[in-house]
Amino acid sequence: MIIDFRSDTVTKPSLGMLEAMMKAPVGDDVFGEDPSINELENWVAGMFGMEAALFCPSGTMTNQIAIKCHTQPGDEVICDETSHIYQYEGGGIAFNSSASVKLLKGDLGRITAEQVLVSIQPDDPHRPHTSLVSLENTSNRGGGSCYDFNEIKKIQAVCREKGLAFHLDGARLWNALVAKKENPRQYGEVFDSISVCLSKSLGCPVGSLLLGRKDFIKKARRVRKVFGGGMRQAGFLAAAGIYALQNNIERLAEDHAHSKQIAEAISKKDFVKMILPVETNIIIFELKEGRSAPDLVAVLKEENILGYAISPSRVRLVVHLDITKVMVSKTITAFQSLK
Numbered sequence: 209m210i211i212d213f214r215s216d217t218v219t220k221p222s223l224g225m226l227e228a229m230m231k232a233p234v235g236d237d238v239f240g241e242d243p244s245i246n247e248l249e250n251w252v253a254g255m256f257g258m259e260a261a262l263f264c265p266s267g268t269m270t271n272q273i274a275i276k277c278h279t280q281p282g283d284e285v286i287c288d289e290t291s292h293i294y295q296y297e298g299g300g301i302a303f304n305s306s307a308s309v310k311l312l313k314g315d316l317g318r319i320t321a322e323q324v325l326v327s328i329q330p331d332d333p334h335r336p337h338t339s340l341v342s343l344e345n346t347s348n349r350g351g352g353s354c355y356d357f358n359e360i361k362k363i364q365a366v367c368r369e370k371g372l373a374f375h376l377d378g379a380r381l382w383n384a385l386v387a388k389k390e391n392p393r394q395y396g397e398v399f400d401s402i403s404v405c406l407s408k409s410l411g412c413p414v415g416s417l418l419l420g421r422k423d424f425i426k427k428a429r430r431v432r433k434v435f436g437g438g439m440r441q442a443g444f445l446a447a448a449g450i451y452a453l454q455n456n457i458e459r460l461a462e463d464h465a466h467s468k469q470i471a472e473a474i475s476k477k478d479f480v481k482m483i484l485p486v487e488t489n490i491i492i493f494e495l496k497e498g499r500s501a502p503d504l505v506a507v508l509k510e511e512n513i514l515g516y517a518i519s520p521s522r523v524r525l526v527v528h529l530d531i532t533k534v535m536v537s538k539t540i541t542a543f544q545s546l547k
C-alpha cells in the first residue's frame with residue numbers, strides 16, 4: 209500500500225465518478241453545445257451567485273485567463289510573494305499578459321488591505337499602472353492557511369476605491385469554505401473573478417472553472433480559445449465535476465481532521481523545528497539544523513509514505529480523499545518510530 213501525500217492532485221476517479229462520466233450527455237463545447245459543461249458552469253456560477261462560468265483544463269489556465277482579461281501590457285499585479293500565479297505558473301504573468309508584479313510579504317500567504325493600499329503605484333508615467341489584486345485562499349505555501357473574510361472585504365474596499373480588479377485563486381477554496389463554515393456567495397459578492405479547481409480536493413481527473421460577470425466570461429471565452437483551451441466533448445470531464453460537487457465537498461472536513469491528527473504526531477518529534485498551523489488539508493513542517501528534508505522524504509518512502517521536500521529543510525504532506533483512516537494511522541505509527 210502506497211500512502212501518497214505528495215499532492216491532492218494524485219487522486220483517482222472513484223467508481224461512482226467514473227459511472228457518472230460514462231453516462232454524461234456531451235456535445236461540442238466550442239459551439240456551446242455540451243449539456244454537461246453548460247450544467248456545470250451554470251451550477252457553479254449559481255453557487256457563488258455570479259453571472260457566468262467557464263470550464264477550463266487547469267487552474268493555471270483559469271488564473272492566467274483572468275490576469276489577461278484584467279490587465280494591459282505594462283500593468284502591475286499585486287499579490288503575495290509565494291502566490292501560485294507568480295511562483296508556479298511558468299512566468300505566465302509576463303509570458304501571457306506582459307504584466308509586471310508587485311510582490312508583498314504576507315503572513316502565511318495572506319496579505320492585508322493596508323499592504324495593498326501602500327503598494328498601489330502613484331499615477332505617474334514613470335511607474336507601471338496597478339490594475340489587479342490577486343489573493344490565494346487557501347494559500348498553498350502558507351500551509352493551507354485561510355483568510356479572515358473581514359480582511360478580504362477590506363481589500364475589496366481598497367480595490368473599489370482605487371478602481372482595481374480583484375481576483376481570487378481559489379484552487380482550494382472548497383477547503384476554506386468547509387474549514388471556516390463560509391458560504392460561496394460571500395465570495396461571489398466581493399471578487400470580480402474567482403478560479404476554483406475540481407482536480408485538487410474534489411478528486412476529479414481534470415478541470416477548473418473561472419467565474420465572473422457575463423461580459424468578463426465572454427472575453428475569457430475568447431482568451432481560452434487563444435490559449436488553446438477550447439475543448440470539444442469535454443462533458444465527460446464536467447460530469448466528474450458535477451459528481452464531485454454533489455459528493456465530495458462536505459467530506460473535506462475528514463481530510464482536515466486527518467491532517468490535524470498527523471500534524472500532532474509530527475509536532476512531537478525531536479527533529480522537527482516547527483510546523484505551520486494546520487487549518488485545512490496541508491501539513492508543512494521544518495526540520496532542525498543538520499536534518500535534510502530530501503533525506504526524511506527518502507526515509508518515509510521506504511515505509512511507502514510519499515511526501516515532498518518543498519525546500520532543503522521543509523517537508524509538505526497533503527491529505528486528500530484517497531487517504532483512508534488506515535493510512536492515517538499507519539502514517540502516525542511510522543512517524544512515532546522515526547528517529
Ligand SMILES: *Cc1c(COP(=O)(O)O)cnc(C)c1O
Nearest residue numbers: 266267268269292344348377379
Ligand atoms: C494547483 C494550484 C493551481 C492550479 O494548478 P493546475 O495544476 O494548473 O490546475 C492554482 N493555484 C494554486 C494555489 C494551486 O495550488
